[in-house]
Amino acid sequence: MLKNKNILISGASIAGPTLAYWLKRFGFNPTVVERSPVLREGGQPVDVRGEAVKIAKEMGIWPRLQREKTTLNEIAFLNEHRRVGKINLHALRTFFKLDQSWVEIMRGDLAKVLYALTRDEVEYRFGDSIQALEQDEEGVDVTFASGESRRFDLVVGADGLHSIVRTLAFGQEELFERYCGYYVGLFTTDNYLGLADSALWFYSVPGKQTVIRRLKDSQRMGVCFIFKQPGKLTYDYHDLAQQKRLLSSHYADVGWEIPTFLQKMQAASDFYFDVVSQIRIEKWSQGRVVLVGDAAHCAALLAGEGSKLAMMGGYILAGELKAALGNHHSAFSNYERVFRPLVTAEQAKVKSSANYLVPETARAIWEQNHLGPLILPFLMVPGGLWQEWFPKPSTLKNYADSPLPA
Numbered sequence: 001m002l003k004n005k006n007i008l009i010s011g012a013s014i015a016g017p018t019l020a021y022w023l024k025r026f027g028f029n030p031t032v033v034e035r036s037p038v039l040r041e042g043g044q045p046v047d048v049r050g051e052a053v054k055i056a057k058e059m060g061i062w063p064r065l066q067r068e069k070t071t072l073n074e075i076a077f078l079n080e081h082r083r084v085g086k087i088n089l090h091a092l093r094t095f096f097k098l099d100q101s102w103v104e105i106m107r108g109d110l111a112k113v114l115y116a117l118t119r120d121e122v123e124y125r126f127g128d129s130i131q132a133l134e135q136d137e138e139g140v141d142v143t144f145a146s147g148e149s150r151r152f153d154l155v156v157g158a159d160g161l162h163s164i165v166r167t168l169a170f171g172q173e174e175l176f177e178r179y180c181g182y183y184v185g186l187f188t189t190d191n192y193l194g195l196a197d198s199a200l201w202f203y204s205v206p207g208k209q210t211v212i213r214r215l216k217d218s219q220r221m222g223v224c225f226i227f228k229q230p231g232k233l234t235y236d237y238h239d240l241a242q243q244k245r246l247l248s249s250h251y252a253d254v255g256w257e258i259p260t261f262l263q264k265m266q267a268a269s270d271f272y273f274d275v276v277s278q279i280r281i282e283k284w285s286q287g288r289v290v291l292v293g294d295a296a297h298c299a300a301l302l303a304g305e306g307s308k309l310a311m312m313g314g315y316i317l318a319g320e321l322k323a324a325l326g327n328h329h330s331a332f333s334n335y336e337r338v339f340r341p342l343v344t345a346e347q348a349k350v351k352s353s354a355n356y357l358v359p360e361t362a363r364a365i366w367e368q369n370h371l372g373p374l375i376l377p378f379l380m381v382p383g384g385l386w387q388e389w390f391p392k393p394s395t396l397k398n399y400a401d402s403p404l405p406a
């Protein structure tokens, strides 16, 4: 007999719906609460690779992800006047016969696929948020911002870097945040530069990177600003107009197309701005409350592995709850034992990718523009040759096939 079947998940992005899917499949009864009034779209392309591919296949969404994927064919490095370096990924893939066993997909499209898969079977409460949590031996009393109160057996924080569940059950964000020294701003706009088929362009000035790319819809392009900022900025997380002003002031002295981008950003409805920080927390559970995805272990926006880790975390957490027949003590500790080593390794990669992505001196920019085309395919290009040539053996337990314990 399964215990602790009624589970509240806070956050409907990647980790939350993945977890909800697997919990439902394993016989639990998940409810998802999402602060945004509708599913949040937006964000740049993210990768579903490695173990996350196996999970997506098992969920039956792999064909859909392949249909929705964005294929990057070219990376170019620009200076004020011209293109100074280029990587032809299409040619590389063809030459090395890479089968591309992963997908790159817009973050919002991935969230939509996961939501569509679960929305008929899982209760979603949009436009609400947990306001208070009180747990005892038997369950957790939850008060929502809407005023409603309900009791659940377990509560999961899948609510990202600024998780409310983590704040309520574990302590203030500052206790667990490792600031990486950068901020990121993203939005989409019309492809007025006429970017060709899936090209990614980098334009750097010291400490400020701008990355643009054409989206699947060829009429649109994504703009991503990443800038170095020695100390943390103070601003209201919910005030997008303030965040746009902040970003504009940081890029006010930058040339090329930046003034036009900043102007277009003012009208963008999908603008997203956030700090590049990691979350490091000694233990991912507190009694009946547990964290998953960025809420537990954000590896920082720059790492690009957040979605893969979020899908894996959701799958492993649900799988361990199934294996323990819902006993949260053993399930939560097994989830952590299985998954933490992988997360720790991903978090360690962030500093080197940040240094490379946002060069700080004219010399470092020169190196990025001219040596990048030689080095990048091996290090960071989606489906980097290295990973394709030397794939790691899978360590993921097959929770899906193992029969439900009697």
Ligand SMILES: Cc1cc2nc3c(=O)[nH]c(=O)nc-3n(C[C@H](O)[C@H](O)[C@H](O)COP(=O)(O)OP(=O)(O)OC[C@H]3O[C@@H](n4cnc5c(N)ncnc54)[C@H](O)[C@@H]3O)c2cc1C
Pocket: 010, 011, 012, 013, 014, 015, 016, 033, 034, 035, 036, 040, 041, 042, 043, 044, 045, 046, 107, 128, 129, 130, 158, 159, 160, 161, 162, 163, 164, 186, 272, 292, 293, 294, 295, 301, 302, 304, 305, 306, 307, 308, 310
């Ligand atoms: C709009 C958006 C754009 C992004 N763009 C990129 C990108 O371009 N590149 C990249 O690498 N990563 C991006 N990310 C982060 C990326 O989605 C995560 O790193 C990764 O997928 C892990 O997902 P997650 O589900 O753990 O957390 P997140 O994707 O951060 O999702 C957390 C969810 O919880 C919700 N939430 C927050 N607070 C509350 C609350 N109090 N109550 C209820 N719900 C709450 C949020 O609205 C969100 O839907 C973006 C995230 C968002 C939300």
